[in-house]
Amino acid sequence: MNAESPAQRTTKQRSAVSAVLNETEGFNSAQDLHAILRERGESVGLTTVYRTLQGLADAGEIDVMRPPDGDYLYRRCSQGHHHHLVCRSCGRAVEVEGPAVESWAEKVAAKHGFKDVSHTVEIFGTCPECAAKH
Amino acid sequence: MNAESPAQRTTKQRSAVSAVLNETEGFNSAQDLHAILRERGESVGLTTVYRTLQGLADAGEIDVMRPPDGDYLYRRCSQGHHHHLVCRSCGRAVEVEGPAVESWAEKVAAKHGFKDVSHTVEIFGTCPECAAKH
DNA sequence: TTTGGTGCAAAACCTTTGCATTAGG
């Protein structure tokens, strides 16, 4: 029992969910993704969407975000640690890095003796396109 | 109809909720606060706790936070914009400031043409006391 | 064939709302 067999199966539903995540440039809720799939004629249950997203999130293949209000949002992202500049209106997101923020967080936590430190940083705003639409 | 009368009444329930917020040094959920009140023998309905917290939050008298998972958390805080270093185990929070983070967020948003920018920054970790308890 | 995946319906949860009653000013 050492050969860690993923036993992860490739199904039509998972491929469909993954495909939508590849094509969308913003954060979407599980229900959004489910609606998109239905519009396309793909028949995937909402339960499966939730379960697939959980799996992808656990595997670190997608980013999960929680806005100040509302539900969980998901998005396929590049590898590595980064943060997001998210449009409040359309959900479009830009990946941003902030080395200074990382070190600042580490320093602050260390100063107070906190261990196992992690952090969340999200920037919200209205993107140029949405601002233009008035 | 110009003298903006707050019409805000001081009730036993609101005082009780406010008192608990003053005495706790960590973030608590509405249900936590409700439980604490009941333990004390104070009889306050969960609905009232929720409504009182909403009011205090709208008035800017308490900070609302959303952890990566779980429900809304509330805490009485000092005035002004600041962020938190929160213990994942006991909820204790330290208010921290990061001028560099503020300007960084502004700059990043401006570079991408985003307007009406706001941001959230939370640092999570295990506080010294909780770490000692192993 | 074997075992993980799927999907429906139902359960769990947290939070909000409707409405009659209570009580602050």
Place this chain on the structure above:
DNA sequence: CCTAATGCAAAGGTTTTGCACCAAA
């Protein structure tokens, strides 16, 4: 008195779970 505040119960909405059936390997 007048009207905001309270609290119970019920509604709302999202996410999870139980279970029988289906399909990938």
